[in-house]
Amino acid sequence: MIEVRQLVKSFDGRTVLHGVDACFETGKTNLIIGQSGSGKTVLMKSLVGLLQPDSGEILFDGRNLLAMNREEIASLRKEIGMLFQGSALFDSETVLGNVMFPLIMFTRMSRGEMRDRAMFCLERVNLTGAENKYPSEISGGMQKRVAIARAIALNPRYLFCDEPNSGLDPKTSILIDELLSDITHEYGITTVINTHDMNSVLGIGENIIFINKGYREWVGDMSKIYNTTNEALNNFVFATHLFQEVREYVAEHGTIEQRKK
């Protein structure tokens, strides 16, 4: 579990996060949602230590990130996997090389064991047969899956995903969402996903944190989001006719799952 307490972050005197409190639960897909510029990327970067907050606490199962020294942070980071918006695969390495990279750097496995583990991760994301290709030779969706395989190679306790669906077609987005959700439940990872894709919110959002203008405005799961009275959240989630109709349908017939049946 990751707990955030009273997190404040400013840039050049402009406060971007105003004392944010949040709790990201273990074994669940935790979503941070909000409009562009609301502060969710700053929150995500603060969580993984790429930005230094002005004040507050970030507790990884009780260990305060902001009170750690450099060695402790390096040690914690070995428990973290991250999927970047642009995948951030190493151009000079093949798909297999990318997935093997954390194993080479942080384990004492033999070359064969590393290869087996990397192939297992690639199989887990349904990407066998592409191991010898370079990132530039595969599609955006495949790159995301390679990045997920790399992120889970060291069996992380915490998985962070920064807009995993950006630049993907709706079908591939759903595949990535399902993959992230499956991996989270399978390995009991604390997964934190930063998104403004409403399909993700209504599809895999088990614990949703809505950030608005730097404040934590709302917390709940996808079933509660249909009945929310929070105006800012309503305006954000149900901005399109499609999602307004979805909400009306749910209000009338119960859940989307009932319709699927």
Add this chain to the structure above:
Amino acid sequence: MLLTDSLATFGRYCIFLRRIFALPERWGVFGRRTIAEVAKLGIDSIPLVLIISLFIGAVITIQMQLNIASPLIPSYSVGLATRDIVLLEFSNSILCLILAGKVGSNIASEIGTMRVTEQIDALEIMGVNSANYLVLPKIVAFVAFMPVLVILCMGTSLVGGWLVAVVTDLITVSRYVYGLQAFFQEWYVWYALIKSLVFAFIITTTASFYGYTVKGGALDVGKASTNGVVSSSIFILLFDVILTKLLLQ
């Protein structure tokens, strides 16, 4: 304002150097990366060094002959002057200014692109010291290979001058070769090698610093690459003066 900005940049450069000079996490990985960088930064520069050295050596010889031709000056002086110009300035300072363009822009754009595509963030998130992992192999490889480039430059430049003597009737081959050997001071070779090592360090660290600290997108990577080359060149010229004063007086 300019002074404080410069001091702040220098401070960030020093912090960057401190992060680079740590023990590698995996010596095997470091060794493999260093060998790859020797190929990329060093061996790939050999054709450029050979071409430039050959032509500049030839031009220096022609210029010397045309400018110091006098009954009062012995004809072997052309070879002697060519040799000393090559050893004292061309094979180190001028060569490194040229390499600052090729190698410096290569390093700054490579690391800058990794920064804007979040590859450096990915390394940091994994717990890898990205400055050490990316930059130290480049510094070690280029500094280690620089003497090879300098020696090649010296030899090829003198061959360029010799070709002028062979092909034209400006100077006889025997006089040119005699001039190359006359009053030879071994220290000049060491002087050239010492300077080139300092310049290799300046090129790799300055270009890496500008690439590593880039913010923004593709345009900013281009700017970082230009800044890296310009700053490296200025520092090479500055240290050329300092080292010449220190080593030749």
